[in-house]
Amino acid sequence: MSHVDLCGLSKRYPDGNLAVDGIDLSIAAGEFVVLLGPSGCGKTTTLRMIAGLELPTGGSISIAGREVTALGPRERDVGFVFQFYALYPHFTVAQNIAFPLECVGTAASERDARVQHVAQRLGLLPLLRHRPRQLSGGDQQRVALARAMVRKPAVYLMDEPLGTLDGARRLEMCEFLREQQLAHGITTVYVTHDQEEAMRLADRVVVMAAGKILQAAAPLEVYDQPANRFVAHFVGSPGMNFIPGVMVGVDRFRPAGGAIEIFAQVRDVRECVLGIRPEFVRLSASGALPGRVVADEDLGASRALHVDTACGRVIARVGSGESGLRGASVRLDFDARGMRWFSASDGARLP
Amino acid sequence: MKFLRWSVLIVYTLLATLPLLWMAVTSIKGREDTISQHARFIPTADASTDAQRHTFVPTTASFAALAEVHSGARHNFWSYLTNSVVIGALSTVASVLLGTLCAYGFSRFPVPGAKDWLFFVLSTRFMPPLAVVMPVLMMYRQLGLTGTQTGLVLLYTVFNLSLSIWLMKGFIDEIPRAYEEAAQIDGYSRWDAFIKIIVPKARTGMAVTAVFCLISAWNEYGFAMTLNSSGAITVPAYFAGLQGNIDGMPWPQVAAGGLLFVAPIVAFTILVRRHLLRGMTFGTIKQ
Ligand SMILES: Nc1ncnc2c1ncn2[C@@H]1O[C@H](COP(=O)(O)OP(=O)(O)O)[C@@H](O)[C@H]1O
Numbered sequence: 231m232s233h234v235d236l237c238g239l240s241k242r243y244p245d246g247n248l249a250v251d252g253i254d255l256s257i258a259a260g261e262f263v264v265l266l267g268p269s270g271c272g273k274t275t276t277l278r279m280i281a282g283l284e285l286p287t288g289g290s291i292s293i294a295g296r297e298v299t300a301l302g303p304r305e306r307d308v309g310f311v312f313q314f315y316a317l318y319p320h321f322t323v324a325q326n327i328a329f330p331l332e333c334v335g336t337a338a339s340e341r342d343a344r345v346q347h348v349a350q351r352l353g354l355l356p357l358l359r360h361r362p363r364q365l366s367g368g369d370q371q372r373v374a375l376a377r378a379m380v381r382k383p384a385v386y387l388m389d390e391p392l393g394t395l396d397g398a399r400r401l402e403m404c405e406f407l408r409e410q411q412l413a414h415g416i417t418t419v420y421v422t423h424d425q426e427e428a429m430r431l432a433d434r435v436v437v438m439a440a441g442k443i444l445q446a447a448a449p450l451e452v453y454d455q456p457a458n459r460f461v462a463h464f465v466g467s468p469g470m471n472f473i474p475g476v477m478v479g480v481d482r483f484r485p486a487g488g489a490i491e492i493f494a495q496v497r498d499v500r501e502c503v504l505g506i507r508p509e510f511v512r513l514s515a516s517g518a519l520p521g522r523v524v525a526d527e528d529l530g531a532s533r534a535l536h537v538d539t540a541c542g543r544v545i546a547r548v549g550s551g552e553s554g555l556r557g558a559s560v561r562l563d564f565d566a567r568g569m570r571w572f573s574a575s576d577g578a579r580l581p
Numbered sequence: 582m583k584f585l586r587w588s589v590l591i592v593y594t595l596l597a598t599l600p601l602l603w604m605a606v607t608s609i610k611g612r613e614d615t616i617s618q619h620a621r622f623i624p625t626a627d628a629s630t631d632a633q634r635h636t637f638v639p640t641t642a643s644f645a646a647l648a649e650v651h652s653g654a655r656h657n658f659w660s661y662l663t664n665s666v667v668i669g670a671l672s673t674v675a676s677v678l679l680g681t682l683c684a685y686g687f688s689r690f691p692v693p694g695a696k697d698w699l700f701f702v703l704s705t706r707f708m709p710p711l712a713v714v715m716p717v718l719m720m721y722r723q724l725g726l727t728g729t730q731t732g733l734v735l736l737y738t739v740f741n742l743s744l745s746i747w748l749m750k751g752f753i754d755e756i757p758r759a760y761e762e763a764a765q766i767d768g769y770s771r772w773d774a775f776i777k778i779i780v781p782k783a784r785t786g787m788a789v790t791a792v793f794c795l796i797s798a799w800n801e802y803g804f805a806m807t808l809n810s811s812g813a814i815t816v817p818a819y820f821a822g823l824q825g826n827i828d829g830m831p832w833p834q835v836a837a838g839g840l841l842f843v844a845p846i847v848a849f850t851i852l853v854r855r856h857l858l859r860g861m862t863f864g865t866i867k868q
């Protein structure tokens with residue numbers, strides 16, 4: 231059953247800027263959907279339209295089977311975590327968290343209990359009497375989360391809620407959000423430009439660019455079967471390698487500039503682009519493509535070798551043991567399982 | 582450096598407060614002492630009859646005399662002070678409230694031609710107010726508003742409104758919309774959000790605006806004199822009206838009244854200044 235429905239949703243700001251360009255998205259009840267995309271692609275605008283903070287200029291929105299396109303935020307029963315917290319500066323942390331409950335007239339005793347409960351879960355107990363200004367960015371962000379979570383709205387909307395947290399805290403909060411989601415199953419639309427966060431949290435990742443949805447699929451599918459070059463490059467770190475070339479014969483692909491041929495099952499096109507993730511690029515003595523390592527990046531569990539070849543710069547992901555290769559001459563091999571083919575004209579993936 | 586700073590401050594303070602001090606001294610003199618040829622400013626206990634002396638015997642008679650109706654006046658000082666307080670307070674409250682609401686509208690809603698409206702609002706202050714005193718007087722006569730507190734309250738409210746709108750718009754523009762948006766998400770109506778979030782955040786601005794409005798209404802003289810010659814006169818107009826009286830200026834009483842007239846403004850400003858300082862340092866000083 232779909233819980234949040236966006237139908238042909240568009241937003242053109244008064245200055246003529248088309249921020250969201252006719253998106254369709256059905257979100258199932260209890261689903262955790264992450265809107266992922268580069269800065270300025272319309273994620274926040276989409277979220278604000280779902281919340282009712284921004285009126286769409288086209289299309290419709292329904293939440294829990296109710297058409298809400300023209301309703302104000304308070305009639306939609308949503309929880310919203312703002313990118314820049316928007317904590318009430320003249321209230322204490324406890325008052326901030328209690329504010330949504332006060333509105334619906336929750337009894338004082340129950341209100342306190344719920345504030346205590348959510349504050350305890352988010353590790354905010356020692357801060358309840360502080361004012362927002364006295365807290366670090368990360369703490370403020372947790373208070374913002376607590377304020378949204380003290381209610382049980384029909385849908386949570388979160389705009390980069392972990393944006394100001396540092397590495398360890400961020401992972402911890404990701405875990406926490408995921409647990410909460412699993413425990414309570416409240417439909418969540420979560421915005422981020424961080425693909426790692428998206429991969430970790432999402433039931434479904436919605437990749438956006440320039441106000442359009444490029445792909446909406448499970449994280450692994452987005453990673454493994456990207457709908458186009460943009461998605462392939464944006465998701466994954468480092469992103470996918472692209473090697474343009476032409477088809478020669480029925481099933482041979484010849485990269486531009488490289489004197490090699492690769493077996494390819496691509497039909498009906500002459501020019502196309504081979505996409506291959508760094509982990510499918512192998513160093514091997516018998517590799518077909520020679521090159522020179524120009525940079526060597528430590529990724530923790532693995533290393534990324536930037537190799538200059540006749541087909542351009544290719545990044546290979548190798549074991550963390552393979553250090554000290556900068557400047558070396560190597561030969562590369564592409565694993566056929568990792569090859570994806572894209573149209574040379576519009577970047578769409580070829581079937 | 583510190584010495585220099587203090588000496589400059591002390592000299593300036595003396596200069597600035599000298600008129601007030603002189604007024605204070607005058608208020609405890611007898612009338613003779615205020616109009617003698619030699620300035621008498623040293624209070625002493627024993628009376629001397631020397632005309633050349635600089636001493637005087639302090640008395641509080643002038644304060645007591647404020648309760649009496651001076652010849653030529655219709656009421657005593659306290660009744661005029663009441664007029665000033667009522668008119669000043671009501672017009673200040675009205676212009677700050679209206680100004681805040683109006684500024685909120687301009688700040689948050691897409692008002693067609695907002696820039697032009699705001700310029701129009703400001704342009705009402707381009708002309709010296711007294712230039713319209715005659716038209717206003719005729720209008721007020723028709724409406725029966727001359728000589729009433731209501732008349733001056735309306736007038737001062739309207740005159741101060743443009744200042745109030747502009748000041749408050751500056752303050753409200755500074756308040757991020759996200760606060761109201763958060764409140765609306767949390768289930769509050771726009772009005773609730775305004776009352777619970779914007780008004781507390783704009784309190785500093787409202788206090789500053791109130792000081793400006795109060796001072797301008799409190800000290801206004803021209804309109805009070807012209808429109809209300811028949812009644813509900815404020816203190817500035819009352820004092821001015823004592824000139825050329827058959828008994829001459831009652832200087833000690835004027836000084837005493839002047840002191841009492843300045844006091845509320847000073848008190849209000851100090852009160853608000855504390856609030857102002859608190860508002861400004863709140864973010865930087867951690868308790
Ligand atoms: N209030 C606004 N008025 C005009 N343009 C806006 C406004 N808010 C956002 N935009 C524009 O709309 C586009 C999408 O913005 P946004 O939704 O904030 O993107 P994201 O959250 O993905 O970074 C951007 O080009 C941005 O400049």
Ligand SMILES: [Mg+2]
Nearest residue numbers: 270273274313
């Ligand atoms: Mg954004």
